[in-house]
Amino acid sequence: MAIEVRIPTILRTYTGGEKAVTGEGASLSALIDDLEANHPGLKDRLVEEGDLRRFVNVYINDEDVRFIGGLEAELSDGDEVVVLPAVAGGSR
Amino acid sequence: MLTIDRATYDAIVAHAKRDHPDEACGVVAGPEGTDRPERLVEMVNAAGSPTFYEFDSTDLLQLYKEMDRNDEEPVVVYHSHTATEAYPSRTDIGLAMEPNAHYVLVSTRHWAESRGGNNEGPVEFRSYRIVDGEVTEEEVTVVDELPARN
Incomplete structure (x- = not known):
């Protein structure tokens, strides 16, 4: 069961510069654990206190995972996962 | 230095x-590796706020997929401050995730204060690199047209 994960520029230090890596898992949470095994440090940039970080967006087949279960979102073979940091800020 | 067309x-x-x-x-997208801000993409501020901005998550994905298809990257990421100076706030610095981008800050505060008067106040326009929490201001050069590509 292979899932392609697109990695944003800022996190490519964890993937040896690769734009995309593959991982396995029946849920997003399991996939992130699998990625962490091969790319140590990545998990901490995505997950905080057992939840997705507020300013990291993860999409499964173009759907924001926040609307489909967050870390518990289910994955199947061939799904495409995209990680994108939020573009956000403000004057305070 | 940021070179941008008028x-x-x-x-x-x-x-x-x-x-x-x-x-x-x-953002202003440009061909990867060229540092040329060629294609302006105005985004909706999903926060709709005078003190915060955030690209809508669906729009963000569409934007990045489009840039990917075109072999582009975000050369400029811009936003405005409406009551404070055009300098990155702590929030801006903490959330800056594009180490290769020019972060443009525009301030409308003097312009807004002058409205209704005889002389329109200026809109500040400044550019920064923000890498690992470190802010470096850079010169902005405005040209009539970007030079031809090599």
Whole structure:
């Protein structure tokens, strides 16, 4: 069961510069654990206190995972996962 | 240094004025590795706030997929401050995730204060690199047209 994960520029230090890596898992949470095994440090940039970080967006087949279960979102073979940091800020 | 053409510069300023008092935001995409801000993409501020901006998550994905298809990257990431100076706030610095981008800050505060008066106040336009929490201001050069590509 292979899932392609697109990695944003800022996190490519964890993937040896690769734009995309593959991982396995029946849920997003399991996939992130699998990625962490091969790319140590990545998990901490995505997950905080057992939840997705507020300013990291993860999409499964173009759907924001926040609307489909967050870390518990289910994955199947061939799904495409995209990680994108939020573009956000403000004057305070 | 950021080199930007006059039309794109003016369009960013106009966007900031139009969305005032809310923060305006967007990117200028350009071919990967060229440092050329060629294609302005105005984004909706999903926060709709005078003190915060955030690209809508669906729009963000569409934007990055489009840039990917075109072999582009976000050369400029811009947003406006509407009551404070055009300098990155702690929030801006903490959330800056594009180490290769020019972060453009536009401030509409003097312009807004002058409205109704005889002379229109200026809109500040400044550019920064933000890498690992470190802010470096850079010169902005406005040209009539970007030089021809090598």
